[in-house]
Amino acid sequence: DIKMTQSPSSMYASLGERVTITCKASQDINSYLSWFQQKPGKSPKTLIYRANRLVDGVPSRFSGSGSGQDYSLTISSLEYEDMGIYYCLQYDEFPLTFGAGTKLELK
């Protein structure tokens, strides 16, 4: 199984700050990597797919990058509505596996 190591597990950041979350796969996943945002009491929302493709309607301050085993999600200028938990997912092969999540809180 492909293990997804996501970091950090939690972080505090200030409004306007640039934030980066990373996911490292235990093997090459060919950019089949998605990022999701989840707010309390809500279902996950897809932000990025195929490592760097923004889902329609997602603000442009979100971006994804990476290849091979290493991927990152960047929020260019943090806004209050961005607080929540972020997860990565590899969907290159079964079993599909998620990162453990990054809890993003306001400093």
Added chain:
Amino acid sequence: DVKLVESGGGLVKPGGSLKLSCAASGFTFSSYTMSWVRQTPEKRLEWVATISSGGSYTYYPDSVKGRFTISRDNAKNTLYLQMSSLKSEDTAMYYCTRGGTRDAMDYWGQGTSVTVSS
């Protein structure tokens, strides 16, 4: 608009069974791979099952293989998850998602809660 609405969750005893449903609308259901994903009380996300667009191919992790069955009725635009021999570790919120391997999971339902407890 794409809409996925899950139902069928509830409280069930260990060893029991439950069938979840997901009603899809706003897209051509029969053209998409569909999946179930669960979120544990500890907030961990786990992939549960995937079915191909026509229903011919199904995939499961070892943790549920032989106990869970994913199926679909393309005429009714509905996805199902039959769960049997339930264990306490199956307690989770279950989400229906559009997509699976090589097809991004782009839409999620609101979830249906399953609690396995005596």
